[in-house]
Amino acid sequence: xxxxxxxxxxxxxxxxxxxxxxxPALLGTAALAVLLALVTLLALTQGSADIxxxxxxxxxxDSLPWVEVETSASDSxxxxxxxxxxxxxxxxxxxxxxxxxxxxxYQGIFRNPLAEPYLLGVAAGAGLAVAIAVVSPLPVDxxxxxxxxxxxxxxxxxxxLIVYAVARSGGMLDGGSLILxxxxxxxxxxxxxxxxxxxxxxxxxxxxxSFLFGGFNTxxxxxxxxxxxxxxxxxxxxxxxxxxLNVLQLDEEQAEHLGVxxxxxxxxxxxxxxxxxxxxxxxxxxxxxxxxxxxxxxxxLFGGDYRRTLAASLLGxxxxxxxVDLLARTIIQPQEVPVGVLTAMLGGPFFLLLLRxxxxxx
Amino acid sequence: xxxxxGLSVTVEGxxxxxxxxxEVAAGEVVGLVGPNGAGKSTLLRAATGVRAAQGxxxxxxxxxxxxxxxxxxxxxxxxQQMPEAPDAMTVQELVLLGRHPHxxxxxxxxxxxxxxxxxxMQRVGCEAFAQRMLGTLSGGERRRAFIARALAQQxxxxxxxxxxxxxxxxxxxxxxxxxxxxxxxxxxVLVVVHDLTFAAAYCDRLVLMQQGRVVASGAPAxxxxxxxxxxxxGPHVRVIPHPESGAxxxxxxVS
Numbered sequence: 332x333x334x335x336x337x338x339x340x341x342x343x344x345x346x347x348x349x350x351x352x353x354x355p356a357l358l359g360t361a362a363l364a365v366l367l368a369l370v371t372l373l374a375l376t377q378g379s380a381d382i383x384x385x386x387x388x389x390x391x392x393d394s395l396p397w398v399e400v401e402t403s404a405s406d407s408x409x410x411x412x413x414x415x416x417x418x419x420x421x422x423x424x425x426x427x428x429x430x431x432x433x434x435x436x437y438q439g440i441f442r443n444p445l446a447e448p449y450l451l452g453v454a455a456g457a458g459l460a461v462a463i464a465v466v467s468p469l470p471v472d473x474x475x476x477x478x479x480x481x482x483x484x485x486x487x488x489x490x491x492l493i494v495y496a497v498a499r500s501g502g503m504l505d506g507g508s509l510i511l512x513x514x515x516x517x518x519x520x521x522x523x524x525x526x527x528x529x530x531x532x533x534x535x536x537x538x539x540x541s542f543l544f545g546g547f548n549t550x551x552x553x554x555x556x557x558x559x560x561x562x563x564x565x566x567x568x569x570x571x572x573x574x575x576l577n578v579l580q581l582d583e584e585q586a587e588h589l590g591v592x593x594x595x596x597x598x599x600x601x602x603x604x605x606x607x608x609x610x611x612x613x614x615x616x617x618x619x620x621x622x623x624x625x626x627x628x629x630x631x632l633f634g635g636d637y638r639r640t641l642a643a644s645l646l647g648x649x650x651x652x653x654x655v656d657l658l659a660r661t662i663i664q665p666q667e668v669p670v671g672v673l674t675a676m677l678g679g680p681f682f683l684l685l686l687r688x689x690x691x692x693x
Numbered sequence: 694x695x696x697x698x699g700l701s702v703t704v705e706g707x708x709x710x711x712x713x714x715x716e717v718a719a720g721e722v723v724g725l726v727g728p729n730g731a732g733k734s735t736l737l738r739a740a741t742g743v744r745a746a747q748g749x750x751x752x753x754x755x756x757x758x759x760x761x762x763x764x765x766x767x768x769x770x771x772x773q774q775m776p777e778a779p780d781a782m783t784v785q786e787l788v789l790l791g792r793h794p795h796x797x798x799x800x801x802x803x804x805x806x807x808x809x810x811x812x813x814m815q816r817v818g819c820e821a822f823a824q825r826m827l828g829t830l831s832g833g834e835r836r837r838a839f840i841a842r843a844l845a846q847q848x849x850x851x852x853x854x855x856x857x858x859x860x861x862x863x864x865x866x867x868x869x870x871x872x873x874x875x876x877x878x879x880x881x882v883l884v885v886v887h888d889l890t891f892a893a894a895y896c897d898r899l900v901l902m903q904q905g906r907v908v909a910s911g912a913p914a915x916x917x918x919x920x921x922x923x924x925x926x927g928p929h930v931r932v933i934p935h936p937e938s939g940a941x942x943x944x945x946x947v948s
Contacts, residue, residue, distance in 0.1 A: 351783065581777060582776065582777040
């Protein structure tokens with residue numbers, strides 16, 4: 332058989348010499364989903380009142396429309412489960428998935444394994460935008476919570492564009508400048524946010540403070556419902572560009588030569604990743620390093636193909652976030668550790684290990 | 694297949710290309726030679742529109758501007774000088790990326806795309822290491838992988854920027870022989886070659902460039918002459934005929 336000047340041999344006879352070790356995508360993704368379901372169930376049983384897993388499952392099934400099962404759960408257990416723990420766990424899933432996906436998208440666009448919402452300053456930029464919204468004389472609630480992710484998006488996207496412009500001088504993108512610029516701009520935004528806290532009354536300072544640390548103690552169904560469409564839209568856009576992101580793993584000139592409109596693709600994916608990351612910040616505040624740890628682990632397990640790893644990135648992010656949140660609210664009961672504090676303690680050393688491994692060159 | 698007329702590129706007042714004419718027909722290998730800074734890479738970039746230029750460029754009989762949204766790269770494939778790719782990417786993954794211009798936003802690679810990728814790897818002799826990661830390949834193997842990626846685009850015109858630089862003499866000969874074989878199957882090949890002797894031995898025609906202009910073009914024996922080579926490169930080289938084939942050899946001018 333000949334296809335335009337190419338002699339075709341038999342299909343499927345590529346030899347497997349020294350193939351890299353990789354988890355089959357479908358199997359690995361399914362395993363992550365099962366693990367996430369188990370950890371989610373565990374998270375729902377744990378808290379001020381320990382509710383048995385069987386009861387949790389029955390209450391969940393009973394809460395579905397048109398389904399009635401005998402739950403043997405008291406009203407207060409039901410309320411705790413459905414109004415407090417479930418929205419909290421779902422918020423953690425959403426935020427973890429969002430941070431992980433946006434991290435892997437940033438890493439693809441910048442061809443820099445250290446790019447992630449926190450280190451790029453996107454999280455701090457989005458956080459500042461939310462803080463401004465909270466202290467502004469116009470009550471945010473008057474516009475509905477729906478506006479907060481948009482404001483966060485403006486803060487996040489403008490940050491990443493500034494950092495990108497700074498790091499890209501003379502047509503070359505400097506990976507070190509990208510991360511240093513992000514960290515520097517983060518410091519500026521965090522300073523401005525602190526100023527708003529010190530300057531503001533207690534009623535506005537408290538919610539802003541929780542943003543700075545990041546956490547899920549203020550999660551609600553409302554937040555989950557508002558955040559979901561933004562995260563879905565951003566995820567869809569990134570998914571549609573997954574193959575283009577694969578091509579962009581080559582250099583930009585090659586990507587152009589493979590028919591990718593590089594600047595347009597970059598801008599679209601940057602906007603989508605920033606929307607997803609900023610929405611995560613609007614829900615749970617500034618939580619660092621999730622977008623670094625999860626995509627890196629997924630790449631090691633599954634390889635670098637964006638289409639193979641997209642679902643796994645989402646699930647892996649959710650898994651890490653639900654686990655860390657579970658830890659955050661049980662490790663020193665009855666007190667809670669802000670989730671951002673834990674991810675920083677986890678992610679900082681991970682970042683240093685990556686730097687040390689020399690696989691990462693800035 | 695490729696027709697370039699009066700192509701000029703000016704960057705910040707500097708003329709990188711100055712009225713260059715080049716023709717490449719299907720089935721021939723045209724070598725682009727000249728010292729560093731002569732404008733060879735710029736010519737390749739301008740020919741595909743990656744670099745803005747004045748002048749006329751027609752590819753497969755159509756003006757460059759008539760190709761939209763990357764459709765050009767279903768007809769033309771480029772292997773640039775130092776292509777980059779993640780070390781952990783496998784050869785097969787790289788070659789499959791060559792199918793990108795043929796696939797729409799939502800389409801995945803199908804069995805046909807995999808078959809074309811495999812055929813491309815077999816064509817350049819890299820199917821044996823299809824599953825190896827790029828970071829583990831030798832220089833010559835790596836070049837082959839990138840040429841296979843270009844072939845997966847099913848190009849009718851192949852542009853290569855120094856695919857032999859940094860390779861040992863045998864690997865250079867193998868790559869150039871491969872380009873000859875591809876041309877024999879009907880592909881038009883325009884290749885930048887650093888080594889004049891190799892260029893003269895393997896190309897049907899040569900285009901010698903200096904400071905953005907074409908100094909000479911034609912059959913290798915007419916382009917690689919003592920006069921041209923000394924005028925363009927300097928006085929420290931000599932051109933002598935190959936004792937068997939008579940092809941021009943460029944050697945040091947020491948006695």
